[in-house]
Amino acid sequence: xxxxPRDEVPVAGPEGHRDLERYAEDSLDSGLAVGERQxxxxxxxxxxxxxxxxAGLGFGAWLAIGWLAFIVIVSVLAxxxxxxxxxxxxxxxECARLGPFAKEGSAPGHLLGCDSxxxxxxxxxxxxxxxxxxxxxxxxxxxxxxxxxxxxxAGFFSxxxxxxxxxxxxxxxxxxxxxxxxxxxxxLQGAATSSGGGDRVDPKLLLIxxxxxxxxxxxxxxxxASALSWSQRxxxxxxxxxxxxPLRIMIREVLPNVLPAMMSIALLGIxxxxxxxxxxxxxxxxxxxxxxxxxxxxxxxxxxxxxxxxIIFEPAILIFLTVLSLNFLGDVVRARLDVRESAV
Amino acid sequence: xxSSVTEPVASASNTQALLxxxxxxxxxxxxxxxxxxxxxxxxxLDRGRTLGVVGExxxxxxxxxxxIMGLLPKRHTIRTGSVRFEGREIADLPAKEMREYWGAxxxxxxxxxxxSLNPVMKIGKQITESVRQHLDVDKKYADELAENLxxxxxxxxxxxxxxxxxxxxxxxxxxxxxxxxxxxxxxxLLFADEPxxxxxxxxxxxxxxxxxxxxxxxxxxxxxxTHDLGxxxxxxxxxxxxxxxxxxxxxxxxxxxxxMKMPYTEALLSSIPKLEQPSHTxxxxxxxxxxxxxxxxxxxxxxxxxxxVQPRCTEExxxxxxxTHPGHEYRCWFPxxxxxxxxxxARNRAAKASA
Numbered sequence: 064x065x066x067x068p069r070d071e072v073p074v075a076g077p078e079g080h081r082d083l084e085r086y087a088e089d090s091l092d093s094g095l096a097v098g099e100r101q102x103x104x105x106x107x108x109x110x111x112x113x114x115x116x117x118a119g120l121g122f123g124a125w126l127a128i129g130w131l132a133f134i135v136i137v138s139v140l141a142x143x144x145x146x147x148x149x150x151x152x153x154x155x156x157e158c159a160r161l162g163p164f165a166k167e168g169s170a171p172g173h174l175l176g177c178d179s180x181x182x183x184x185x186x187x188x189x190x191x192x193x194x195x196x197x198x199x200x201x202x203x204x205x206x207x208x209x210x211x212x213x214x215x216x217a218g219f220f221s222x223x224x225x226x227x228x229x230x231x232x233x234x235x236x237x238x239x240x241x242x243x244x245x246x247x248x249x250x251l252q253g254a255a256t257s258s259g260g261g262d263r264v265d266p267k268l269l270l271i272x273x274x275x276x277x278x279x280x281x282x283x284x285x286x287x288a289s290a291l292s293w294s295q296r297x298x299x300x301x302x303x304x305x306x307x308x309p310l311r312i313m314i315r316e317v318l319p320n321v322l323p324a325m326m327s328i329a330l331l332g333i334x335x336x337x338x339x340x341x342x343x344x345x346x347x348x349x350x351x352x353x354x355x356x357x358x359x360x361x362x363x364x365x366x367x368x369x370x371x372x373x374i375i376f377e378p379a380i381l382i383f384l385t386v387l388s389l390n391f392l393g394d395v396v397r398a399r400l401d402v403r404e405s406a407v
Numbered sequence: 408x409x410s411s412v413t414e415p416v417a418s419a420s421n422t423q424a425l426l427x428x429x430x431x432x433x434x435x436x437x438x439x440x441x442x443x444x445x446x447x448x449x450x451x452l453d454r455g456r457t458l459g460v461v462g463e464x465x466x467x468x469x470x471x472x473x474x475i476m477g478l479l480p481k482r483h484t485i486r487t488g489s490v491r492f493e494g495r496e497i498a499d500l501p502a503k504e505m506r507e508y509w510g511a512x513x514x515x516x517x518x519x520x521x522x523s524l525n526p527v528m529k530i531g532k533q534i535t536e537s538v539r540q541h542l543d544v545d546k547k548y549a550d551e552l553a554e555n556l557x558x559x560x561x562x563x564x565x566x567x568x569x570x571x572x573x574x575x576x577x578x579x580x581x582x583x584x585x586x587x588x589x590x591x592x593x594x595x596l597l598f599a600d601e602p603x604x605x606x607x608x609x610x611x612x613x614x615x616x617x618x619x620x621x622x623x624x625x626x627x628x629x630x631x632x633t634h635d636l637g638x639x640x641x642x643x644x645x646x647x648x649x650x651x652x653x654x655x656x657x658x659x660x661x662x663x664x665x666x667m668k669m670p671y672t673e674a675l676l677s678s679i680p681k682l683e684q685p686s687h688t689x690x691x692x693x694x695x696x697x698x699x700x701x702x703x704x705x706x707x708x709x710x711x712x713x714x715x716v717q718p719r720c721t722e723e724x725x726x727x728x729x730x731t732h733p734g735h736e737y738r739c740w741f742p743x744x745x746x747x748x749x750x751x752x753a754r755n756r757a758a759k760a761s762a
Contacts, residue, residue, distance in 0.1 A: 300523075301585075
């Protein structure tokens with residue numbers, strides 16, 4: 064549908080009515096039905112409003128959703144062995160360190176090359192995506208559940224409960240996140256070993272717990288702030304005046320209103336957790352090789368950035384695009400929530 | 408705390424009043440000092456009757472209603488006096504026991520229907536919530552009840568509206584939903600805290616009429632709080648005018664309008680624009696602002712803004728004095744329409760003219 068030329072739409076003024084009539088006649092003369100013309104005029108008038116509230120997410124958001132869907136589907140299918148990929152641990156010695164942009168040339172039969180042990184990069188990245196995503200989403204889910212519960216309690220009951228929980232959050236936030244995560248992994252590993260199940264505990268679970276605990280105060284504070292403001296709304300008092308119990312008010316009245324804010328921050332949280340997993344891998348406490356993750360693929364061959372840059376840059380680009388998509392979607396979700404809140 | 412219950416005036420004459428408030432004080436501790444939001448309010452209310460509470464913003468109307476219902480936060484709040492509901496003292500009941508009353512025996516309609524409904528909960532759910540908690544009924548019965556309630560507050564197509572969210576309704580419709588929510592469990596006492604202030608004038612009368620009809624049908628007592636004497640004029644049986652946390656005049660509605668004694672009531676009434684006045688008549692206002700409730704002035708609280716003020720007013724606070732008509736009380740040394748009052752007004756006018 065062609066955009067109507069804006070300057071042609073008569074501006075309402077003292078002459079407005081006559082102008083509109085003349086305009087309508089002109090439209091008729093030029094063979095355009097008045098009805099259609101009016102639709103154009105009103106479309107121009109509501110244009111901004113319509114875009115803001117309309118169903119369209121925008122091209123960027125769909126691109127982000129598309130990328131994330133691609134990553135998730137490939138990772139899941141790879142993990143279920145449904146993709147025609149090499150095993151991520153199978154070594155092709157003749158192709159070691161070879162790949163696009165590598166000093167020693169590209170690896171025939173391996174589109175993205177191989178790592179320093181000759182393992183196919185596509186397989187490493189596809190299987191590694193699973194580890195990275197499971198650790199990141201698991202950690203954020205852990206943070207959402209426990210941070211959510213603590214934040215809801217602090218925001219809803221406020222006063223003493225709030226003082227205790229917020230102080231706890233502040234203590235955790237005061238410790239540098241990486242140091243906290245590092246020591247948590249070490250501590251949890253020690254605890255698992257001493258309880259006798261050291262090797263049977265999936266190291267991914269330890270990572271989920273460690274990053275999850277670090278994310279609790281971050282997600283908890285957001286939840287608290289949102290719960291605090293919703294708890295002071297009149298409908299909460301109205302529910303109390305109808306005799307609802309505090310727990311019921313918290314879960315039925317406040318939580319549904321807080322959830323959107325939690326969801327928006329959860330998307331950003333997953334992005335941060337993906338980066339955190341990479342950081343921990345480089346520090347040597349990430350997903351344990353030979354199981355690949357985006358982080359430990361980088362960490363394993365970080366010395367080869369000069370000779371075989373593809374080993375470092377391929378997972379780095381995946382992390383970059385995924386984190387970018389998550390951040391972008393988080394912003395979109397937040398923007399749309401703001402609109403909805405102001406409209407209600 | 409409850410020693411003042413034995414004040415003979417109210418309790419002896421009418422032992423089965425639905426609501427009996429005696430010397431209720433609600434003070435808030437703040438950094439600036441103690442705010443006396445409600446300061447010694449007493450009244451009784453029978454079933455089927457309406458009490459209009461009128462006053463400016465900040466006069467303690469809302470705090471009074473929430474204080475009677477026990478809805479104020481416990482922290483930093485000092486509440487003394489007695490509240491007897493259906494013959495039982497409820498002023499000191501813990502929230503756990505008050506929950507048996509909230510919604511079921513007494514309930515409240517709030518000022519702004521935009522904020523007093525949960526934006527993410529369907530209307531049907533909001534009505535059936537309290538029904539299912541207080542009355543032991545199954546979901547099907549509660550849904551039918553909700554539909555009937557919506558029909559009785561004259562919402563068209565109730566079965567469809569039950570499945571809608573508050574933002575799909577207009578302001579007037581939302582306030583009707585709020586009324587339906589408040590009436591759901593058949594309370595004996597309804598507080599309406601400025602129920603029409605946030606509404607369009609064209610639906611104000613409809614909503615007020617609806618509340619009056621519901622009240623008659625359910626033989627319910629109602630406390631109608633407003634800043635607009637016009638709202639309570641035809642609808643309340645009795646009116647209490649509040650100023651600075653106190654009742655300054657209380658009378659049956661017709662008596663209040665025909666024979667007001669308190670200069671504040673007179674000032675409130677004369678600040679309502681009248682149809683018979685010619686266009687561009689300057690609207691009468693009350694000069695000054697309501698007093699600071701942390702450091703209220705000595706003597707009569709209205710003295711600084713009063714046209715009748717005399718030296719005695721700023722020194723000595725008038726008690727609630729009985730007027731000639733039974734049930735009419737006022738707080739004033741120089742009441743409107745008495746020789747003393749006329750003389751005071753004339754003296755002030757003369758002083759102003761000569762100054």
